[in-house]
Amino acid sequence: MGFEQAALTAILGGMLAAFAAGRWRYDVVAMAGLMAAVAMGLVPADAAFAGFANPAVITVAGVLVLSRTLTRSGRFDAVAERLLAGVSGLPGQLAVLCGLAAAASAVMNNIGALALFMPVALWAAKRHGRSPALYLMPLSYATLLGGMTTLIGTPANLLVSRFRAAAAGEPFGMFAFSAVAVPLAVLGIGYLALVGWRQARTNAGLEPDDAPDDLPLYDTELTVTPASPYRGRLVAELERERHARVTGIVRDGRRVFARLAEEALRAGDLLLIRVDVAALHTLAASGGLVPPVPAQGDGTFAEAVVAPNAVLQGSCAASLDLEGRWGVTLVAAMRQQRRTEGRLADASLSVGDVLLLHGEPAAIRTAIDELGCLPLADRRIDPQPRRTAVAGAVFTVAVLLAALDIGPPAIVFSVGVLVLVVARCLRPSEVYDAIDWPVIVLLAAMIPLGDALQSSGTAGLVAGALLAEAGGVGPQAMLTLVLAVTMLLTPVLNNPATVIVMSPVALSLAGRLGLSADPFLVAVAIGASCDFLTPFGHHNNALVMGPGGYRFTDFARLGIGLELMVIIVAPLLIPLVWRF
Template sequence: MPVFEVSGATVVFLLIVAVLVAFLTEIVPNDVTAIGVVAALVVLEPWTGVDSRAAISGFANPATVTIIAMYMLSAGIQNTGLVERLGIYLADFTAGKEFRALVATVCTTGPIAGFVNNTPVVAVFIPMVTDLAEKTDMSPSKLLLPLSYAAILGGTLTLIGTSTNIVASDFARLLIDGRDGIGMFEFTGLGAVLLAVGIAYLLTVGWRLTPARVPVDSDPVSEFDLDNYLTFMEVRETSEAVGVSVEAFDEAYPDVRLLQARRDGRAYAGPHSDRLLEAGDTLVVHGSLQAVNRFREAAGLGQRSREAVTEDTFEATATDGTLAKAVVPDHSRYVGETVGETGLHEYHETSVLAVRRGGELLRTDLKDRTLQAGDMLLVRTTPASIRYFTDTGDLLVADERAIDRMASTDIAELAPLSSKTPVAVGILASVVGLAALDVLPIVIAALAGVVAMVVTGCLTTADAYGAVSWNVVFLLAGVIPLGLALESTGGAAAVAQFIVATGEVLPLLGVLFVLYAAVGLLASVITPVATAVLMIPVGVDAAARLGANEFAFLLAVMFASATSFMTPVGYQTNLMVYGPGGYEFSDFLRVGGPLQLLLGVVATVGIAIGWGL
């Protein structure tokens, strides 16, 4: 009786399908899925050919180590205050004009992202761009999407511009004979062309297509539709609140949140105050209509329904609390935790009033809501907590007005430059120079740069470790052996055969464009790094079968993976502006789709001219 044999390539394909489903559905975080891949490859070793040593090789891969070092170097530059200071100067340059604000945003973000990791650049620029929009009397939505796209485009300028470039360099070393990786500025010419074309698009067609989702200078209460969730109440003489501290009274009623207490028209206490309530005090209460009504009856309070709670209600108590909008970044420790589990209220005097997740607005049962990367939170918080969130990066405060209220308007105090600024910039320049001149491999130069920054005091070890997006590192380390298994089992060759088949009806340039388009689509639904790892072996194999330039096909995969514009989940920076811009999923497709198609044409032609087919 014949025995059905399963080939190694089939097993790897099935594993890849399972990984793609997990990435799309996010049943578990992507980095956890990647670590699961490591275990699965070893368990299935008879088919995958991957033993335990090969399975964990991704952690020692030069690309992984280089990316870790570049995160740390970016943090060192971030600590100098240069990016923040630049944002302040941009506001002066725009002079209140909309188009100038757009030009300033895209023309500064792109070049910076070529040398500093684009994720922290966007994190710093989000509140500044929001403030820029307010000063020019325009919707922040008109600037935030171009901000993300410009940062993505800037990543194509240098080898260290984005993680996918570093991954591609390592694959070039492994898969292409005679190649020792990719030079620091080897593709800068084409990257500059793509950046210029992208900026031209964003300043013209993209500007018209980008929607103004968030109203100009909108009140957060109205923006998050909280008019029926924030209420003024009055403490009656017979109320049980009389003589009770604000904090104790707030804790006694967990279904509502006491955000503020007012006396004689002045706010004097937040929810963590030990100040005693008196008859005649006015309370600002947050909760659903049903919960608030139950609270009013149980506590014997009166309701002042004619007066509406607005952002100005909290402006009066800037020393005790304020409203702010904050984004949950993908590296935040709050991702995957419920609002109640984060301890925001207990430890950071921060109350979450609403959560915007794409087009969905969550305002009830918030304690039990699990936070996801890209969530936009409306919070009542304090200046000290804003500083804490800014320092740790666990939340990105996206409301420059909230930051202004905690700091002086003096530029030197609002965006101070570190005394170590020249040293940090010099170290980064040295890393780039040593790698560009082939004095040291990029991985060694980057590690040496990290050591130099720590030794010179530009970076503490705690800041260095905290700057790394470890989820990206574990994702890369887990997916690299999967890419190697795809290559060694013949799976890459099988996929490449489909691409080769298009050569029967298309010229070689057309085949390259088909590859670029396919990779771009895949990068839009899973991470660019994972796409590069899986598709570079396919591209190189297809080129070999066609007798074409293998490096040209590798570059096509690299550029296509690094320029993902069509979905908010395709690139970290897209996810970061998703909430603050109030965008819908379709906005990325409408604005990013034509841009991705345009760059596909420009990139394939540019590769053909620059490196030949």
């Protein structure tokens, strides 16, 4: 192993560890890895930022803008609710909901598809008295299944197509993955609707004593009023009767350091408390414990989840000045599996956190939109039906032009965005707001590293090691091995980074075996979309973790069946379409 190979392996190993730790944003990790490679001479300085001009990156940006225009219309919500209204059984509802989400995910990014149908899933759960946990994880997995079916469904497919174009001179077509991915998606949705939901941990039907451990809990602050029935009573009594957890008391501006369970509550005490949302409303209504909302004004409550591109990531309510800028109050926050230490306004927020906001409906809508969060309630229908109609027509034409190979996808979708701006369906500022810039930076930073993997011979080195370990197995077994390794990497690296690492290896492996690279590249594309084991490998899983009240292990409990299905069925289907 030469210096270049050893240095590149060390850089990728460090990036793998950083991605797995989850302490730094993935775009920061990718850019740090790229700069390290430039400093060591592994990537030429004049090629360091060539990824930003790559057609795959431009196509992703165009799809993000066009799909964002459609998601804001609210039309999909109404259609889905009408279809679900006539279906009462849970398997039927999941089949409809997951089928629609997968279809939407095939032509827009996965997060956009989830944003469309998450409010519908919560509406269905509430209407039929079921736990949201039965709907949300299957919905997230369905968007991942749908994304693998077309070229533009996920950035991973676009990156795989780029590697094929570089190696064979021709990229994959719009529906090149469909013959393999559509049957997998159909089987996967059938599994989710008939079997998978039974593996989802649900808080429905729990005994009262079990509720605090299983219901989604919010961190909030409640003030004890002079008329509160809990005034003068012990904290332990409040916790027992209301299934709450008092984590701190602020009295006369100072934190109380004592055995909280034995502390008697006084008027004016500020309780730092963890409680489910139903108990929170009950405490505010009849418990004499006041949440942090203005005394005057009616207002309303709304829930929203922090999205991957939200501007409030890493910020807190105090620094954002929610009340001063938008006139809304952060009443409570469900911060995944993290506890809030100190005051609610000082808590750092991250992807997947659920916020309970209070304010006037128009102010809440504006705040959610400008902060980049996803509403967990029915959306307001877009008051500009012309904009929705034009956006839908432009998107449809763009997909058809790309599918018929009339123009490169990057050009077609860029022209589509330009048409919407000229037609005044989009303001230029909305174009930039719609792009998920961390994803763009991740892709652009990883592409030169992928090129370095090939040019330095590191990919060939890994391919040789795989061949040595596998012995003399046949092409089918090697295809299964490539698929399995990709599926193991994607929960740690995320799917674009996994493709950047595995595609050069797949190309080198196919070359050493004297086989076509297409089956191996398709296996990489399929495997990179199969993050069914963890909440952090794909943002969609992180987004449903809070609203669904899931634990880390819940994802593997439901997803292991999907993983096994893919690893058994995909190696059988791929050679039927893409010959060795």
